[in-house]
Amino acid sequence: MTLQVGIVVFPGSNCDRDCADAVLEVLQGEVRFLPSDAPLAAHVWRGLDLIILPGGFSYGDYLRSGAIARFAPVMEGICNYAESGKLLLGICNGFQILSEAGLLPGALSHNQPSGFICNRFEALTVTNPDTPFTHAFTENERVVFPVAHGEGNYQAAPAVLDDLARQGQIVFRYAQNPNGSALDIAGICNAKRNILGLMPHPERNLWCRPQLGDSGAGRRLFESLRSALCLAS
Numbered sequence: 001m002t003l004q005v006g007i008v009v010f011p012g013s014n015c016d017r018d019c020a021d022a023v024l025e026v027l028q029g030e031v032r033f034l035p036s037d038a039p040l041a042a043h044v045w046r047g048l049d050l051i052i053l054p055g056g057f058s059y060g061d062y063l064r065s066g067a068i069a070r071f072a073p074v075m076e077g078i079c080n081y082a083e084s085g086k087l088l089l090g091i092c093n094g095f096q097i098l099s100e101a102g103l104l105p106g107a108l109s110h111n112q113p114s115g116f117i118c119n120r121f122e123a124l125t126v127t128n129p130d131t132p133f134t135h136a137f138t139e140n141e142r143v144v145f146p147v148a149h150g151e152g153n154y155q156a157a158p159a160v161l162d163d164l165a166r167q168g169q170i171v172f173r174y175a176q177n178p179n180g181s182a183l184d185i186a187g188i189c190n191a192k193r194n195i196l197g198l199m200p201h202p203e204r205n206l207w208c209r210p211q212l213g214d215s216g217a218g219r220r221l222f223e224s225l226r227s228a229l230c231l232a233s
Helices: 016-027 042-046 074-083 093-100 158-166 218-232
Strands: 004-009 030-035 050-053 087-091 107-109 117-126 141-149 153-155 170-174 185-189 195-198
Touching: 004 016, 016 030, 016 050, 016 218, 042 074, 050 074, 050 093, 074 087, 087 093, 087 218, 093 107, 093 195, 117 185, 153 185, 170 195
Parallel strands: 004 030, 004 050, 050 087, 087 195
Antiparallel strands: 107 153, 117 141, 117 170, 170 185, 185 195
16 A cells, blocks of 8 residues: 655745655655645545644744644645545644644743743653554653754644643653643644644654664654554545
């Protein structure tokens, strides 16, 4: 089986090629780059097994990160795709877009303390391995992912945070919070478990290179996806 993966390219996306490398290397799938300025036709999204919203600075991050991208023509099709139960992954700016579009709850704001975090590896705890994105991990496993963001401070109303914790929708937490996120949140999923948004970059962490601080743990996220998608087919 050859998986079909769509990667949305917004003006300012800069991690789309990294995501494509992960798809080709780990998922062994075919990549279709989806332009953000064109509607995503139903026959196209129905033929995709996974859609990725990559990191970057969509539309220059004007207003706030993801706020303009949320209105891109491609997003109506993305919402229909997600509502159908298919898998949707948002990484960094992609997570911000998912929250702006209402596909994931809460919002991401400027890091506290303020400042862009880049070229840094952060330890994460896998708090929910029971998702299509994380079943290759174990509960409370400590992993290391690279981070690069200026607006990764996840916040939501107290009732929403309580629901996320109670329903197992907090998927990754920071071991040492770098940006002020509530409950140390680094990544969350929706209630149906088919949408994941996370600020760290698994696509930049596919190979074990200890001299660079790279653990290769990101590869296991994509291995989880391949296993889940192959079982579903």
